[in-house]
Amino acid sequence: MVITPCLEKTGNIYLTKIQHQHHSVSGKDLKQHQHHNDDPSGFADFFRTNLNEFNDKPITFSYPVPRWLKGTLIRNGGGRYEMGQRSFTNAFDGFGKLHSFTFYGNGTVSMSARFLQTEYYKKSLASHTIAPYFQFGKLVPPYNEIEKMESLINQMENLNVNVYRIRDSKTGQYEYMSMNDIWNVYQIEEDSLKTVQLIKPPMNVKSHIYIPGFSSAHPIKEFSKETYLTYLMSVSIVPYIKSIMTLYRMTSVGHREAIVTWDIEAQTYMHSFSVTKNYVIFIGQPVSINTMKVAEYGDIAEAMEYRFNDPTFIYVVDLRTNKVTTVKYDKFVSYFHHINAYEDNNKIIVDICTQNSSNMFSMDLNYIRSISLRNSITLYSGIKRFTIDIVTPSVSVESFEPSKK
Numbered sequence: 001m002v003i004t005p006c007l008e009k010t011g012n013i014y015l016t017k018i019q020h021q022h023h024s025v026s027g028k029d030l031k032q033h034q035h036h037n038d039d040p041s042g043f044a045d046f047f048r049t050n051l052n053e054f055n056d057k058p059i060t061f062s063y064p065v066p067r068w069l070k071g072t073l074i075r076n077g078g079g080r081y082e083m084g085q086r087s088f089t090n091a092f093d094g095f096g097k098l099h100s101f102t103f104y105g106n107g108t109v110s111m112s113a114r115f116l117q118t119e120y121y122k123k124s125l126a127s128h129t130i131a132p133y134f135q136f137g138k139l140v141p142p143y144n145e146i147e148k149m150e151s152l153i154n155q156m157e158n159l160n161v162n163v164y165r166i167r168d169s170k171t172g173q174y175e176y177m178s179m180n181d182i183w184n185v186y187q188i189e190e191d192s193l194k195t196v197q198l199i200k201p202p203m204n205v206k207s208h209i210y211i212p213g214f215s216s217a218h219p220i221k222e223f224s225k226e227t228y229l230t231y232l233m234s235v236s237i238v239p240y241i242k243s244i245m246t247l248y249r250m251t252s253v254g255h256r257e258a259i260v261t262w263d264i265e266a267q268t269y270m271h272s273f274s275v276t277k278n279y280v281i282f283i284g285q286p287v288s289i290n291t292m293k294v295a296e297y298g299d300i301a302e303a304m305e306y307r308f309n310d311p312t313f314i315y316v317v318d319l320r321t322n323k324v325t326t327v328k329y330d331k332f333v334s335y336f337h338h339i340n341a342y343e344d345n346n347k348i349i350v351d352i353c354t355q356n357s358s359n360m361f362s363m364d365l366n367y368i369r370s371i372s373l374r375n376s377i378t379l380y381s382g383i384k385r386f387t388i389d390i391v392t393p394s395v396s397v398e399s400f401e402p403s404k405k
C-alpha cells in the first residue's frame with residue numbers, strides 16, 4: 001500500500017525528549033492509545049490529540065545541529081481531534097496547532113507549540129463541543145439541523161494546513177499567516193506563535209450567483225520578486241453559468257491585487273498550482289465539490305464528485321500580457337499537489353502527483369490510525385508530466401511508474 005497524506009497537515013510533532021518531559025496521558029487518551037495499539041511505527045501519533053503547549057523549550061537531537069543553521073521553522077497541522085463528546089473522523093479536520101523550531105546558529109535549538117486561536121477553536125472550547133463550522137469530513141455525533149445550518153453560515157475557519165511568511169510591499173516588514181484552501185487567513189506572531197487576527201482580504205466577486213472563498217494553501221513566490229501569487233475560485237450556483245477564477249498577487253497578509261479573471265470550462269476542486277518565470281499554470285481536474293450535496297450532507301468528503309469520463313482543462317496565464325490560454329486534455333486526472341514547473345524550448349513542463357479517487361477514504365482517522373486498516377486499502381500514486389504548448393494550444397502527458405508497495 002502507498003499512502004500519500006498531505007504532510008503539512010500532520011500537526012503533532014513528537015520528539016523523544018519532549019514526550020518524556022511533557023507528554024502526560026489522560027485516562028481517555030490512554031484508552032484511545034490502547035484501542036489503536038497495532039502501530040509501533042509512531043505514524044498514528046501524528047493524528048492523535050496532543051494538548052501540550054509550551055514556549056522555547058530547549059531540545060536536542062541524536063546528532064549535532066550544524067552551527068550555520070539559523071532561523072525558525074514553523075509547521076502547521078491538526079493537533080486536537082475531539083472536543084467534549086464530539087469527534088472528527090477525517091484527518092484534515094484536526095484543530096490547527098502551530099509548532100516551531102528555532103535554530104540559534106550556535107548548535108542549540110528550542111521548540112514551541114501553540115494552538116491556533118481561531119474563533120472556531122475558541123467557541124468550541126467555550127461550548128465544550130465542536131462549534132458549528134464547516135468541516136471536511138463527518139462528525140461523531142453529527143450536528144443537529146440547527147447546527148448544520150449554522151455551520152453553512154459560519155463556513156470553514158480551521159486554518160490548519162500551511163504557514164507563510166510574506167514581506168509587506170509597503171512597510172518592508174515580514175508578516176506571518178496561517179492558511180487553508182480558503183481566501184481568509186489568520187495572521188500569527190512568529191516568535192510566540194500567538195494568533196493575531198483573522199484577515200479577510202478584499203475580493204472582487206460581488207454577484208450572489210457565486211460562492212467565493214475557495215483558494216490555495218500553497219501560494220507561490222513570483223520569480224525574482226518577494227510577492228506571492230494565489231487565486232480565488234468562485235463557484236457558480238447557477239447550472240448554465242460558469243464558475244470563475246481570479247489570479248491575485250499577494251503583497252502582504254491582507255492586500256491582494258487582482259491580475260486577471262476568467263470563466264473556467266468545468267467545475268473543479270483545486271488545491272495547488274504552478275508558477276514559472278512567465279506563466280502561472282492551473283490544472284482543472286474533473287473532480288469537484290457538488291455544492292448541492294454539501295448542503296445536503298454537511299461535509300465536503302461526501303460531496304466530492306469524480307467525473308471519470310470528463311476531460312481536464314488547463315489554464316495558463318502569461319504574466320507579461322495577463323492573457324489566459326485554455327488547453328484541453330482529453331482524460332481524467334485526480335491530484336492534489338503540483339511538484340514542479342519550468343519553461344523549456346517554448347514549452348511549459350508541469351509535474352503533478354496524481355492518485356486514484358479512493359485517496360479521500362484513506363484520510364479517515366479510523367484507517368489512518370490503524371496499520372491493519374491502512375493496509376487494507378489499495379491506493380495508487382503516480383507522477384504525471386504535462387508538456388504544454390500554448391501556441392497550438394495542446395498538451396502531451398507522460399506517466400511515470402506508480403510507486404510500488
Ligand SMILES: [Fe+2]
Binds near residue numbers: 006218271336
Ligand atoms: Fe497541500
